[in-house]
Amino acid sequence: MAKLPSTAKAVVIGGGIVGCSTAYHLGKLGWTDTVLLERHKLTSGSTFHAAGLVGQLRSNANITQLLGESVALYDRLEAETGLGTGWKMNGGLRLACNQERWTEVRRQATTARSFGLEMHLLTPAEAKDLWPLMQGDDVVGAAYLPTDGQANPSDITQALAKGARMAGVKILEDVGVNRIVVETGRITGLETTEGFIECEIVVCCAGQWTRALAATVGVNVPLVPVQHQYLVTEQIEGVHRGLPTLRDPDRLTYYKEEVGGLVMGGYERNPLPWAVDGIPEGFHFSLLNSDFEHFEPLMELALGRVPALQNAGIKELINGPESFTPDGNFILGEAPELRNFYVGAGFNAFGIAAGGGAGMALAEWIAAGEPPYDLWPVDIRRFGRPHFDTDWVRSRTLEAYGKHYTIAWPSEEHDSGRPCRRSPLYGHLTAAGACFGEKLGWERPNWFADLSTGEEPRDVYSFGRPNWFTAVGREHVACREAAVLFDQTSFAKFVLKGPDAAAALDWICANDVSKPVGGLTYTQMLNDKGGIECDLTVARTGEDEFYIVTGTGFATHDFDWIRRNIPAGANAQLVDITSANAVLSLMGPTARDILSVVTRDDVSNDALPFGTAKRIGIAGCPVLALRVTYVGELGWELHLPAEYAVNVYEALMAAGAPMGLRPAGYRAIETLRLEKGYRAWGSDIGPDHTPIEAGLAFALKLKTDIPFKGRPAVEKQKAEGVTKRLAGFTVDDPDVVLLGRETIYRDGQRCGWLTSGGFGHTVGKPIGYGYVRHPDGVDRDFVLSGTYELEVATERLPASVHMAPLYDPKMTRIKV
Known part of the structure; x- marks a missing residue:
């Protein structure tokens, strides 16, 4: 075994496909002072028993691009390294066996076309021509992606490892990590079974071991192991090397050719967790006992599709645990809790499909300090407080696993782990007919049923008009013609305070927040390319204090971005006060009339114009009233200590009842903001979009001489x-x-x-x-x-x- 070096710039922990891919790409970027440590042998965690299907299409353009990077890499890797990978671009077939699934597939075909990915829609007969063993009487149609394929997981990982070594990276097997050493908030090295190695950067690609290892340095990685089974058959007549992979989501199963036989697995609706009390010591190149009873329902579904399985010899039923996440997406990026600690884990049984691209993205993230493009759907900062509880993570993850092959309905909500975080108004809103959704653990009213007519507050999903369409329309019209009250307590709320707070925000914010006390500013925060990293409002509540409000799902991301970009040496402290304050948003033409009934303070346009903040009293409560709107009507966000929320809500509803006030939910906010053209971060705007491109140049302080992060990039765009x-x-x-x-x-x-x-x-x-x-x-x-x-x-x-x-x-x- 090669000797452990005493120092390295970066150490990758984990010798599965993601760790080896990351090491390979770091080497390609010239980071030859990189060491990969594997506690046993390469692939010995979960990579060795992966099924090896490689599909590309996802609902996000950049994640689709990332998976395409895997295909491009696997296409050239064997020629580059001289090692076989088992990669073949034999195409991928996806069946639809009912009209709703066919609608989903046709929408996926449009998505593929949007993203520039080749995808063909086939008749049942055309699908059967590609996959003759298929019994297709129930098939409505199919989709075919010719650039999908399959690989041998162990072979492709060994090829990546060889490529990394060829680039100068050191790979050491049989070296376990005992402790990640952190001193005064900075990584200094690793204590291993072969001694100490000094390093600045740790890249944790330890698969299902990642959560426990990261937790030792205070980093939260929400993943848990789940059992995943597939069977391998003997040779079957008619199965040939060029047979495409097949996904049959209505029967919850997938298939690929292997040595003239088939690999068949699936995603049952009642998955089994594993290692609830921790992964056993010495678990490597290990499998679990085959659970034929649990696999039997999938087998019955498969027999209906591939009758030849009835008489096929079964080599083995493989039961291998893999790491899954609460939302079915993998986890990449630098941990918000610890600088220079990067994570690549939680690949939800498509680690082979994602491994090549994920390693590329993670390596570039490490080298450049930022991802190569917007990777928000897999960014580690999408998680938050509920994800520290492993039981909550496991509950939600098992639900996500069970939905792996179910129809992905528009606006679909999860059911597990709920309710978790509740506004003080939860009971009142329930009584008013709220149908709740959930984001980052928060229960949020999506829409309100008319209980007096027997309308039920329950989502019925559809690709057409959903059952909540009329109810949302009622709320929408009320906001345009009278007034509505939104409970937006789940907003993320921060305070930046200190003698240098104003100077720090001058640098971080693209708009001018250096207003007098009481000023309110809508602003973006940009990266050096001019891309929009945050989209939020900033109220100046004191000479050295600012109140910052951003979206529920961006709490971890935006807090991390602001904290990281406070200039070195600045005396400014950022505090998350999300749980301290409730938020009631009063919006609509009669909003001022309603507010005037419940407060003695002057809320006229002269006293409280748009873009200002003022403290007022309502029902004995000190309220920070922000004159702002995301729905295009007169209105205020009312921020108040959580213990007063019920009193203020009741006062507003009583005063507003004669003026048409009604409670409204987040789906109405969406329809209202679309009409007004307000942008949504994570969809319309993000790190790949600049304010110039997004039509937000009005929110840039380019007419001032104040320097701000990203200014050179947007100035260049404006000029060119x-x-x-x-x-x-x-x-x-x-x-x-x-x-x-x-x-x-x-x-x-x-x-x-x-x-x-x-x-x-x-x-x-x-x-x-x-x-x-x-x-x-x-x-x-x-x-x-x-x-x-x-x-x-x-x-x-x-x-x-x-x-x-x-x-x-x-x-x-x-x-x-």
């Missing part, structure tokens, strides 16, 4: 122009359902996809937003001069384009 611009789109047919990811065509040419979509109940039409792209440049005139179509579930529909809000509160209705 951009190659994409965000635009709004409407379709005349009110029955069309826009969800996002629909393909945009300009003058017959594909030019982008919708980033978000929904329905505007005031304008009476479906609304979507997306970037119009052209390599030679895009400006307002270019966008407006085109003729547009949207592809929705493979059908192209005429669309109108808009560069201005569709709704103005001065108008009762606007023509579009």
Whole structure:
């Protein structure tokens, strides 16, 4: 065995496919002072028993691109290293056996086209031609991706390891990590079974061991092991090397060819957890006992699809635990709790498909200090407080596993681990007919049923108009014509305080927050490329104190971004006060009249104009009233200590009842913001989009001489122009359902996809937003001069384009 070096710049822990891929890509980037440590032998964790299917299409363009990076790497790896990988691009077939699944597949085909991924829709006969062993009487249609494939997990990992060694990376087997050494908040090295190695950076790719290891240094990685079984058959007549992989989600199963036989596995709806009390010592190159009884329902479903399995010889039923996560996505990135601690884990049984691209992304993240592109769906910072509890993580993860092959309905909510975080108003909202959704553990009212008519507060999912459409429309109209009250207690709320707080925010914020006390600013926070990392509001509540409000799901991400970018040496402290304050958002034309009834403070436009903050009293409560809106109407966010929430809510509802006030939920917020053209971070805007591209140049302080992070990049864009611009789109047919990811065509040419979509109940039409792209440049005139179509579930529909809000509160209705 090679000797453990005394120092390294980066140490990768874990010799599975993700660890070896990360080491390989670090080596390619010139990081030759990298060491990979594997406690036993390469692939001995879960990689060796992975099934090895490689699919690419996901609901996010960048994750699809990342999986495409895996395919590109696997295509060249054998020639580069001289080691066989078992990789073959034999294509992937996905069946639809009912009309709802067929709608989902057709929408996926449009998504693939949006992202530039080749995908063909097939008739049942065409599908059977590709997969002759299939019994297809119930097949409605199928999708075929010719660039999908399969690989041998152990072989491809060994090839990546050889490639890493060829680039100068050291790989040491049989070296366990006993302790990650952290001194004064900084990684200094690792204590291993072969001695101490000094290092600055640790990359934890330890699979199902990652959660426990990371926890020793205070890092939270929400994953748990779950049993996953598949069987391997003897040779079957008609199975050949070029047979595509097959996914049959309505029967919960998948198939791939192996040595003339089949590998068949699936995702049962009642998965079994493993190692609830911890992974046993010495568990490597180990499998669990085969559980034929638990596998039997999948086997019965498979026999209905592949009758040849009835007489096939079974080599083995493999039961291997793999790490799964609460949302079914893997985990990448630098931990918010500890600088220079990176994670690549939780691959939900598609680690082979993701391994090549994930290693590339993680290596570039380490080398550049930021990901190569927006990876929010897999970013470790998407998690938060509920994910520290392993029982909660396990409950949600088992539900996500059980839904792996179920239909992915629009706006679908999870049921497990609920309720977890509740606003003080939870009981009142329940009594009012709230149908709750959940985000980062928070129970949030999505819509309100009319209990007096027997309407039930329960979601019924559909690819057409869902059962909540009418209820959301009621709330939408009430906001436009009277007033509504939203419980937005789940907002993430921070305080930045200290003598240097103003100077720190001057640097971090792209808009000018250096206003007098009482000033309120909508601002982005940018990376060095000008990309939007945060989208939030900042209220100046004191000379040295600022109150920051951002979205529920971005609590960990935005806190981490602000804290990391406070200039070195600045005397400014950031504190998360999310749980301390409730938030009631009073919005609508009669909002001022209602507010005037419950407070003696002056809330006139002169006393409290738009973009200001003021402390007022309501029902004995000190309230920070922020004059701001995300729905396009007169209104206030009322921030108040949580213990007063019930009193203030009751006072507002009583005062507002004669003026048409009603409670409303988050789905109405979405329809209202679409009409007004407000952007949503994580869909319409993010690190890959700049304010210039997103139509948010008005929120930049370019007219001042104040330097801010990202300023050079947006100044350059403003001077030279951009190659994409965000635009709004409407379709005349009110029955069309826009969800996002629909393909945009300009003058017959594909030019982008919708980033978000929904329905505007005031304008009476479906609304979507997306970037119009052209390599030679895009400006307002270019966008407006085109003729547009949207592809929705493979059908192209005429669309109108808009560069201005569709709704103005001065108008009762606007023509579009």
